[in-house]
Amino acid sequence: EVQLVQSGAEVKKPGESLKISCKASGYSFTSYWVGWVRQMPGKGLEWMGVIYPDDSDTRYSPSFQGQVTISVDKSISTAYLQWSSLKASDTAMYYCARHVGYYVSGRLSGWFDPWGQGTLVTVSS
Amino acid sequence: EIVLTQSPGTLSLSPGERATLSCRASQSVSNSYLAWYQQKPGQAPRLLIYGASSRATGIPDRFSGSGSGTDFTLTISRLEPEDLAVYYCQQYGSSAYTFGQGTKLEIK
Numbered sequence: 001e002v003q004l005v006q007s008g009a010e011v012k013k014p015g016e017s018l019k020i021s022c023k024a025s026g027y028s029f030t031s032y033w034v035g036w037v038r039q040m041p042g043k044g045l046e047w048m049g050v051i052y053p054d055d056s057d058t059r060y061s062p063s064f065q066g067q068v069t070i071s072v073d074k075s076i077s078t079a080y081l082q083w084s085s086l087k088a089s090d091t092a093m094y095y096c097a098r099h100v101g102y103y104v105s106g107r108l109s110g111w112f113d114p115w116g117q118g119t120l121v122t123v124s125s
Numbered sequence: 126e127i128v129l130t131q132s133p134g135t136l137s138l139s140p141g142e143r144a145t146l147s148c149r150a151s152q153s154v155s156n157s158y159l160a161w162y163q164q165k166p167g168q169a170p171r172l173l174i175y176g177a178s179s180r181a182t183g184i185p186d187r188f189s190g191s192g193s194g195t196d197f198t199l200t201i202s203r204l205e206p207e208d209l210a211v212y213y214c215q216q217y218g219s220s221a222y223t224f225g226q227g228t229k230l231e232i233k
Contacts, residue, residue, distance in 0.1 A: 037170075045162075045170065045213055047222040061221055062126075095169055101217060109217045111160035113172035113181060 002026040004034075004096050004116035011122045012086050019082035020119045022096030029077040030054040033099035035112055036070060036081050040092045050099050050108065051079060059108060086123045093118045127152055127216050129225035137231040144201040146228045148214035153194045155218035161190055161199045164227075165210045173212075174199065206232050 007021040022034065035050040049060040053072045060070070071080045079096055095118045101110015128151040138144055148159065157177035162170040172181040174190035177197055189200045201208055209232045214225040 044226045045164075045215075045224040047215075047224065059220070097170075100175075107220060109156075109158055111172060111175045111215065111217060112162075112170075113175075115169040115171070118169050 002098065002114055004098060004114060006094075006096060006116040006119045009120040009122070011124070013125055014086060014088055014123055016086050016123075017082070017084050018086055018121065019080050020094060020121065022079045022081075022116050024077045024079070024098070027098070030074055033103075033108065033110070034072070034079040035097050035099045036068075036079075037095045037097060037112070037115075038064075038092050039095065039118075045095075048081070048094075053077075053079065086121075088123050088125075090121060091123045093120050095119075126221050127154065127219050127223050129214050129216055129223055131212075131214060131225035131228045133228060134226075135229045135231060137233055138204055139233045140204050140206055142204050144199075144204055144208070144230060146199040146201075146212055146230075148192075148197040148199070148225050150195040150197070150216060153218075154197075154216045157193045157197075158216060158218035159190075159192070159197050160215045160217065161188075162213045162215065163208075163210045164213065165207075170213065201230075204230075204232060208232060 030053045033050045036048040038046045048064045051058045051070045053074045069082045097112035097115040132147045159177045161174040164170040178190045211227045
């Protein structure tokens with residue numbers, strides 16, 4: 001069974017750093033891109049970026065470029081999302097998901113299946 | 126960036142009825158690269174449809190997708206109580222993926 005299991009909820013103060021994780025199992029981790037999606041309280045889904053575990057090729061949404069860092073450790077089939085200095089506006093649920101689709105001539109196209117259970121990040125002073 | 130607009134915002138129907146959810150794109154979605162997801166309360170999203178009309182593994186045939194260009198539709202025939210959820214469309218025809226704002230489906 002393909003599964004993505006995320007790390008637990010976090011409560012942080014503004015200005016602190018944070019790294020959350022997403023551990024994959026049940027498939028060849030280095031053969032699929034992994035994506036991150038934000039869901040702010042009571043709001044919709046926002047694509048943040050994707051990473052290819054085999055070579056760490058990373059693509060960011062323009063809205064999140066420079067705001068977060070996506071990385072992987074393929075030796076333990078785990079993807080990460082990290083912040084160097086959190087803001088209150090980073091309070092949200094964050095989901096990782098396996099990216100399924102196509103990669104042709106450097107262009108990535110695909111959907112997300114399955115999704116992790118989500119990690120709730122709360123940033124408050 | 127391709128903007129996806131979903132309508133209606135909320136849909137309230139009875140069990141056994143048919144639900145029609147719309148997703149309209151601000152520009153044509155190439156190759157009908159559009160997916161639909163279901164998010165039940167307190168749960169992570171689940172893939173329903175990809176490629177505008179292909180059902181994901183394990184999805185009942187009550188769920189169907191159609192459309193091309195800028196207009197896409199998710200149809201749920203014979204609604205069941207467990208279909209209570211928010212439904213999102215996502216386009217992957219451009220390198221910057223975007224989601225619609227969601228349609229909330231209420232079951233009377």
